[in-house]
Amino acid sequence: MSSPAAAFDPGLSWRLHHQVAVRPEPFGALLYHFGTRKLSFLKNRTIVEVVNSLRDHPDARSACRAAGIEDAQQAPYLHALGVLAQSKMLVTGEA
Amino acid sequence: MTPTDSTLAPVINTAPPPVGQPVPRLVDQFERGLDAPICLTWELTYACNLACVHCLSSSGKRDPRELTTQQCKDIIDELERMQVFYVNIGGGEPTVRPDFWELVDYATAHHVGVKFSTNGVRITPEVAARLAASDYVDVQISLDGATAEVNDAVRGPGSFAMAIRALENLADAGFRDAKISVVVTRHNVDQLDEFAALAAHYGATLRITRLRPSGRGADVWDELHPTAEQQVQLYDWLVAKGDRVLTGDSFFHLSGLGAPGALAGLNLCGAGRVVCLIDPVGDVYACPFAIHDRFLAGNILSDGGFDNVWKNAPLFRELREPQSAGACNSCGHYDSCRGGCMAAKFFTGLPLDGPDPECVEGYGSPSLARERVKPKPSGDHSRSQPVMLKLLTTPPARLCNESPV
Secondary structure, X not given: OOOOOOOOOOOOOEEEOOOEEEEEEOOEEEEEEOOOOEEEXXXXXXXXXXXXXXXXXXXXXXXXXXXXXXXXHOHHHHHHHHHHHHOOOEEEOOO | OOOOOOOOOOEOOOEOXXXXXXXXXXXXXXXXXOOOOOEEEEEOOOEOOOOOOOOOOOXXXXXXXXXXXXXXXXXXXXXXXXXXXXXXXEOOOHHHOOOHHHHHXXXXXXXXXXXXXXXXXXXXXXXXXXXXXXXXXXXXXXXXXXOHHHHHHHHOOOHHHHHHHHHHHHHHOOOOOOEEEEEEOOOOHHHHHHXXXXXXXXXXXXXXXXXXOOOOHHHHHHHHOOOHHHHHHHXXXXXXXXXXXXXXXXXXXXXXXXXXXXXXXXXXXXXXXXXXXXXXXXXXXXXXXXXXXXXXXXXXXXXXXXXXXHHHOHHHHHHXXXXXXXXXXXXXXXXXXXXXXXXXXXXXXXXXXXXXXXOOOOOOHHHHHOOOOOOOOOOOOOOOOOOOOOOOOOOOOOHHHOOOO
């Protein structure tokens, strides 16, 4: 178990919690955490791509870049990732 | 943010759309329906040890056509393929099915989480310990009064004690965050604080939902549904103290009482769009409160499986079309309440494109006061009153002469 993310650090490596499932939807995706039983919505496909590819990148910023989001445009995406980290949908490192 | 739950699931955080271009509101997306329900209710059996006066499914006796264990497993396989994340299992009393725990285990092993509703009859210390060991099972104990007197008047003698024993067993076993599920009535609306205290005492979460005139509820709704003043009281309580309270999004008809968004949840009728109901014989209805031929979309066994019914049933396609506001068209609150609950209108004999019977503007009252034709139930599994047998003083002349009825 990783410690709860008090502040989201985009310089760290992040990935989906192993109990989280992603269901693609026309508007983006539904995320469901089987442990906390919480549901979350990803409201566009770019953020879905970022979330799905987090584990392939050393940190959140490079996952965003790989999805075609320039550094200057990353703020809202990093905010969205932070919200997901707060609800434990995302965890850091290899835990 | 505020937790809501389950017809529309606990939407704790909604990751915001991280782009400049306008994105359609989620509610608008949902109104057009999804490829699979977000969650669904599955009544596993019509058999029940209780006979609550407001039972949505008119349960009591098992239906001889109820799905077999294998048929249930096939449905679970299909739900897994469709990525339906969890099911709300109910009944009847689902735990009286001999294969209940087998099906729960099968579902969770196939990535379909389970929340089941029970009156507590089978939640022994052993069962509670077993439940505490699973991450994927959530338990909801039904309780309709914070005291035995109020509860048992609706749910039957001894039902309060049974529910409390179940809650004790769960707490003792270390099961965290069970749900206490309350249908709000005229007689328990003053007990909301007591319910919250009960929940806190057992380390549980309070869930309160709306009384629907469905099933046997049709017979008691007029006397049991909260008065107009009590609706306001309920709304105020939810806004003031509802932070940790689940509602299944069931009070969206009250959202016109305050500022938009004051009431947590999506405030949308999800029937046939993001939720539905599977009944014990495999019939699929638009929502758990609409067990009636009018809202029957199809049958899983005879209509090519759940996926096909969900995607192609004419009823569901119709529900995903834009709905007419009808008589509510000119009302300023229409955008927040959307005309209220379809099932509540239908079962009280009101037009579907008019105000909810509990419309906060009071627009439902004149229709309620008028002569109404309530729809006849299309199914009933209630146990009939026990037939008292007469003792014969002389033997019948022939064996067939004494009628048992």
